[in-house]
Amino acid sequence: MNGLCATSHPLAASTAVDVLRRGGNAMDAAIAGAVLLGLCEPAMTGIGGDCFALVSPAGTEDVVAVNGSGRAPAGHNAALLRDEGKSTVPLDHPYAVTVPGAIDAFCTMSERWGKLGLADSLAPAIRYMDEGVPIPPRVAFDYAQAHENLQGAARHHFLKDGKPLKTGDILALPGQAEVLRRISKHGRSAFYEGEVAEDMLAALNAGGGRHTTEDFAAARTTFADxxxxxxxxxxxxxxxxxxxxxxxxxxxxxxxxxxxxxxxxxxxxxxxxxxxxxxxxxxxxxxxxxxxxxxxxxxxxxxxxxxxxxxxxxxxxxxxxxxxxxxxxxxxxxxxLTVVDRDRMVVSLIYSVFHSFGSGIASEKFGILFQNRGAGFSLAEGHANEMAGGKRPLHTxxxxxxxxxxxxxxxxxxxxxxxxxxxxxxxxxxxxxxxxxxxxxxxxxxxxxxxxxxxxxxxxxxxxxxxxxxxxxxxxxxxxxxxxxxxxxxxxxxxxxxxxxxxxxxxxxxx
CATH class of the missing domain: 1.10.246.130 (Gamma-glutamyltranspeptidase, large (L) subunit, C-terminal domain)
Incomplete structure (x- = not known):
């Protein structure tokens, strides 16, 4: 009667309900649970991903669509890949990595609809990312199926001695905990500018991407009906x-x-x-x-x-x-993840890195794993969904x-x-x-x-x-x-x- 969260990991669901019990609203709870899922289900989502949400504020039956999907870097375009002989966007290359949009969306939604504030929403994930959480059976199954998608620094951050984690193993992401601490204090700029952005840019451009500081700084959530x-x-x-x-x-x-x-x-x-x-x-x-x-x-x-x-x-x-x-x-x-609170604010939120473990690319210092949403672009010349700089791809x-x-x-x-x-x-x-x-x-x-x-x-x-x-x-x-x-x-x-x-x-x- 007071509030409910339904999501794909019990720790994220219970964390969201804890936030509700402490006086937070559905948005505070949804952000808390969603960010924690990046640790609980690392193959599925993470702060290097994107999110979409539908939000119905308390006291109304109106619904707002929140688009937290990123755009292609200005330097990426379909002609570039066609010239390299590609017919589709390679899943495991920085070409497939659009600028991560989820963090800007979480910051924006917290400011617009949250009650407790972003720091309180991120606190549970920070603690668990430092301490670690056990791997449950479904996540172990995902690891067994997809761990080979991880490459370079991602193997250090997400594998155990080069091998997939199994049921009962513990995964911690202390680098991401530090990123979230900085976001708690300084907001979105702590992610899209400065040292964290530089760490992400280094990983992407070392692999052949053309991402720039301007691309990251320009990330913005949009709203629609x-x-x-x-x-x-x-x-x-x-x-x-x-x-x-x-x-x-x-x-x-x-x-x-x-x-x-x-x-x-x-x-x-x-x-x-x-x-x-x-x-x-x-x-x-x-x-x-x-x-x-x-x-x-x-x-x-x-x-x-x-x-x-x-x-x-x-x-x-x-x-x-x-x-x-x-x-x-x-x-x-x-x-x-979906949360409804006692005032009947309703949040329907989905947050992803696309394929299992996304692009498989992670930043070296902070271990931020990148989605591969750019693979949703077409390389066909003249197609409505043709890859172009500053453009958002088809999202699933x-x-x-x-x-x-x-x-x-x-x-x-x-x-x-x-x-x-x-x-x-x-x-x-x-x-x-x-x-x-x-x-x-x-x-x-x-x-x-x-x-x-x-x-x-x-x-x-x-x-x-x-x-x-x-x-x-x-x-x-x-x-x-x-x-x-x-x-x-x-x-x-x-x-x-x-x-x-x-x-x-x-x-x-x-x-």
């Missing part, structure tokens, strides 16, 4: 571009042309239709989504007739081989909120890179079409069409996977769980109901 979409009378608020929230809207708009409620929620028919809708929605995303300053296709993606025409391309009995080829005519014109991370009859009823998010819009559509459908409660909606098995394959989690019956293969899908059972999600349902009485995905080590904690 969220995008509003509707599914069967419910309003889904998504972050606008350069986030991919519009993809979730388009996918739900396509699915609204099918009677999902009449299908088995874990059967062949629903999984097939959802996979085909995802292929079409993601293809549209890849064509149009870019920095909001340059994007021109938003109205096309939002138009009901676009979804109607795409839905008509879906064959209920056969998987499409290429969404790009099939949908050409339609387009010819053209880590998660998308926080969400549901409003019912004008009232904010559920902040939620689904982690998992490309899966996120599909995950939003799946959670909305699970609850709206099948009447699942939030925890059941997150627990339910998932499938996802990506890279020419249809990944089908082990929670599906074997005969379902076999039937999907008969429809032409290249079915694969993934080793890694598909995504991870968190949600808080705000009942009309004000009671808070939390849900936390079992695919992660986290939990929902309230008081």
């Amino acid at each position: 969220p995008l509003a979409g509707h599914y069967k009378g419910r309003e889904l608020l998504e972050h606008p571009p350069n986030g991919q929230g519009i993809t979730a809207h388009l996918m739900l708009n396509i699915l609204s042309h099918f009677d999902l409620a009449a299908m088995d929620p874990f059967g062949v028919e629903r999984a097939h239709v959802e996979a085909e809708a995802a292929k079409l929605a993601y293809d549209a995303r890849n064509r149009f989504l870019s920095d909001p300053d340059t994007m021109t296709g938003l109205a096309h993606l939002q138009a009901p007739e676009t979804a109607e025409r795409l839905a008509a391309l879906i064959d209920p009995n056969r998987a499409m081989a290429s969404a790009t080829t099939v949908s050409e005519a339609v387009h010819k014109d053209t880590i998660y 991370i998308i926080p969400a909120m549901v409003r019912d009859e004008g009232r904010v009823t559920m902040p939620f998010g689904v982690m998992g890179g490309q899966y996120q819009p599909n995950g939003h559509a799946r959670v909305m459908s699970n609850m709206t079409d099948y009447g699942m409660d939030p925890q059941a909606a997150l627990d339910a098995p998932r499938s996802f069409a990506e890279g020419g394959k249809l990944m089908v989690e082990r929670g599906y019956a074997p005969e379902v996977a076999a039937a999907l293969a008969e429809k032409g899908h290249a079915v694969d059972t993934p080793v890694t769980p598909i995504g991870g999600a968190q949600a808080i349902l705000i009942h009309p009485s004000g009671v808070l109901e939390g849900a936390s995905d079992p695919r992660k080590d986290g939990c929902a904690i309230g008081y």
